[in-house]
Amino acid sequence: xxxxxxxxxxxxxxxxxxxxxxxxxxxxxxxxxxxxxxxxxxxxxxxxxxxxxxxxxxxxxxxxxxxxxxxxxxxxxxxxxxxxxxxxxxxxxxxxxxxxxxxxxxxxxxxxxxxxxxxxxxxxxxxxxxxxxxxxxxxxxxxxxxxxxxxxxxxxxxxxxxxxxxxxxxxxxxxxxxxxxxxxxxxxxxxxxxxxxxxxxxxxxxxxxxxxxxxxxxxxxxxxxxxxxxxxxxxxxxxxxxxxxxxxxxxxxxxxxxxxxxxxxxxxxxxxxxxxxxxxxxxxxxxxxxxx
Ligand code: F1P
Numbered sequence: 001x002x003x004x005x006x007x008x009x010x011x012x013x014x015x016x017x018x019x020x021x022x023x024x025x026x027x028x029x030x031x032x033x034x035x036x037x038x039x040x041x042x043x044x045x046x047x048x049x050x051x052x053x054x055x056x057x058x059x060x061x062x063x064x065x066x067x068x069x070x071x072x073x074x075x076x077x078x079x080x081x082x083x084x085x086x087x088x089x090x091x092x093x094x095x096x097x098x099x100x101x102x103x104x105x106x107x108x109x110x111x112x113x114x115x116x117x118x119x120x121x122x123x124x125x126x127x128x129x130x131x132x133x134x135x136x137x138x139x140x141x142x143x144x145x146x147x148x149x150x151x152x153x154x155x156x157x158x159x160x161x162x163x164x165x166x167x168x169x170x171x172x173x174x175x176x177x178x179x180x181x182x183x184x185x186x187x188x189x190x191x192x193x194x195x196x197x198x199x200x201x202x203x204x205x206x207x208x209x210x211x212x213x214x215x216x217x218x219x220x221x222x223x224x225x226x227x228x229x230x231x232x233x234x235x236x237x238x239x240x241x242x243x244x245x246x247x248x249x250x251x252x253x254x255x256x257x258x259x260x261x262x263x264x265x266x267x268x269x270x271x272x273x274x275x276x277x278x279x280x281x282x283x284x285x286x287x288x289x290x291x292x
Contacts, residue, residue: 191257
């Protein structure tokens with residue numbers, strides 16, 4: 001069994017721990033009304049995007065998500081939050097070093113003793129969700145559980161939903177798909193991007209992701225009978241029929257979109273297995289990107 005499979009299966013327990021952590025009201029998280037930037041790379045960026053949409057929708061204040069490498073240092077924020085499992089990603093360290101002391105800063109990481117701690121006011125440790133696999137699964141979803149709880153959402157049913165996601169069937173005939181597209185709206189756009197990244201990283205498969213309404217504006221042209229189109233959350237009006245008309249298989253959201261991501265993680269690992277790939281060691285990837 002791969003580390004990734006084991007880590008995916010441990011998510012119900014990790015999400016319970018994340019909810020418990022949220023109940024302790026850890027210091028450093030954004031306060032209502034603050035203007036906030038959240039930065040990350042790869043998976044961590046997609047969680048930043050997901051959280052930003054959730055926070056704005058909750059009416060808690062302007063929230064921007066930036067790739068750490070593209071952070072606009074000239075903009076004023078009340079707080080900058082870095083998401084980094086490893087706490088060692090170069091772009092994260094450079095950006096946090098640039099803003100440290102000028103605004104409130106927080107790092108959320110699985111590795112609280114790593115260099116990121118030298119560039120922030122507060123560190124929130126999700127060490128219980130750290131991972132052996134290069135491919136991230138339980139760290140981002142545990143982080144999201146923490147952040148959703150902090151925004152006031154009831155996360156108590158999420159672990160049970162993750163348990164269902166671990167046993168529910170995956171889309172049929174995986175070997176027959178040549179191309180995968182993940183769609184979302186609002187906060188689920190980041191989840192769709194993360195599902196596509198998992199599919200690329202673990203299985204080296206052709207995977208794309210878009211906001212649902214954008215999919216009509218060109219990308220749908222690649223859909224055919226060998227495509228799987230997976231909707232995170234509710235589909236925009238008419239889109240299901242338009243996708244089916246291409247011959248593609250449409251996978252609807254059956255669970256809370258965060259739990260739906262667990263199903264997509266499982267699919268990525270199963271695809272990797274079908275392709276005789278090691279999902280723990282994706283080609284050309286390492287646990288974090290450290291530039292010299
Ligand atoms: C993020 C990252 C991802 C990549 C891979 C390994 O690192 O490099 O960009 O997709 O999953 O981790 P981190 O800053 O969250 O440690």
